[in-house]
Amino acid sequence: MTILQIVISGLLLGAVYALFSAGLTLIWGMMDVINFAHGEFVMIGMYVAFLIVTWAHGGPLVFGPAAAALLFLLGVGVYFSLIRHVIRGPMIAQILSTFGLALLLRYLAFWLFTANFKTLPESLIPGTLDIGGIYIGMPQLVAGVAALILTLAMHLMLTRTTIGSQLLAVAEDRQAAMLMGIRPDRMQAFAWGLSAAGAGIAGALIATFYYIVPTVGESLALTAFVVVAFGGFGSVPGALIAGLVIGVIQSLSAYVFGPVYKDVVVYALFVVILWVRPQGLLGRA
Amino acid sequence: MTTARMKVAAAAVVLAALAAYPWVFANAFYERMGAELLLAAIAASAWNIVGGYAGQVSVGHAMFFGAGAYAPLLVYTHWQWAPVAGIPLGIAVSLAIAVVIGLPSFRLRGHYFSMATIAAAELIRIVVSNWAFVGAAIGLMGPPVPRTWLDLSFRSSVPYYYIFLAVLVGLLGLTFMLERGRSGYYWRAIKSGERAARSLGVPVRRFKLYALLLSAAFTSLAGSLYALMVGFVDPESGFGILASVEMIITAALGGVGTLFGPLLGAVILVPLKTATNSLFGGGGSGLTYILYGGIILLLARFAPGGLLELWHRLAAGARRPSSGKARHAA
16 A cells, blocks of 8 residues: 555656656757756746745646746747857857856855745645545645646647647758748747746646755756656657656655665666666657 | 977966965965865866867766765775875776766767766765765764874965875876877867767777776866865765866866866966855855856857867957958867
């Protein structure tokens, strides 16, 4: 029974990992850029939720969309002011640009909100579900289900809609897409917006039960790296499956080795993936 | 004058200035800052071998620095050895980590290496923070008072200053030789286009790994020197992400893949950091890192080659406005 409990809570958290990793893998597959500030986007989503709850007493239906909208704008802004200029530059410029952005955002948050842990009131999404002796907190359930739906929606949007096809066309072959009348710049900006919005809403969702602190982005970004490497380069379905698997692995290792080692197991998995299956679960070689 | 001769002449001037520094600024505060400056230059020059010359950007070099910093204090704590005896241990551990990370990720795109380094550094930091044998969250201490001269424990910063200067000169001399030799050509080829380099017969993976091993060994040595001078290390100062950040920003500011770039970066950043810390006290460290993030971001956006390249570009532009860029690219 305990194991089932652990697996379910791992799956729910894993769905949130899948949501913010999907955005990371989208950018990576499309532009071959790794966003080191992706965890900071999640962190900002958490603080948006925190500020809206404390100042405006808004609920999840307010701060979820607000975080998504704000982070969408931030993502587009980052693309136009930074990424567009370094994307053709040397590798070091690509890595250092988002790495510098991550530090800037993290320590700005540090300066604005201090290092103190913050949490949202439990009464925000009250209750615990009891299914035959398995207890599931409502905040976790809402976050997990919403994240699952949003990740699937992102996948459907990429595969079934015109704008999704245009995005994938740019990812496949920028030159050919241009000849088809698609503006790559606009599509890439949209991808950055979408990716950041996913991270923001994921942050808002886990803010209801997770600790909120400026440095939270670092471990979340590393988790997303593992999910993306495991799921495969540029694959949203891969990120979904890998996110759920990593969530379960993390919960189980917290139970078996103790909570402090849950991230150690996940990061070690990254090195194992590099050695054993670098193309990931569903990735191309 | 050829570039190589100009570099030797510049090196002689810089070396003379560095050797004279403790006589010119003869008080404890400036002596200490000078030693910290040289240490930052050593660590950044070590990072520069793999991150700059070979173009494989590590964002987790703290794992080598930390291994180097922990080893001397570990052999002292458990077996009362002289801390210097731990230096080879730190280097051995660092080389082992470098092989485990480097071998698989150098088969893949460059981003995998960056991601692997930051994940490994964080993994090691968490393990060290929870492992009683290496002091867990509290860390390790060196000998409180020197037992023999072998402990290399001095009250003044000047002996450290000259030890660090000797190491820096050795490291830069080695880098200079490699830069001019076959390794330098191979690294430049790998950096400017891996596929092209491979098709020309450059053993890409092997030379990326050489760069990483060399870089890891010297970063570890920098960590050991830090531990000898400070006499204390904890998980944050040894393995924290900010230790990696300082190496990166120091090299990137001066100029990645250049011989004197990291030293120039240290000459600018260390006094700047000392000034912000004494201005704002402990609360200033957060502001320092906002500043660091901003500097790294602006460098990546406007001057990915760092200040040295910017200076060359401006100088070339002033001399020959039309062909300045083409000349520099060659």
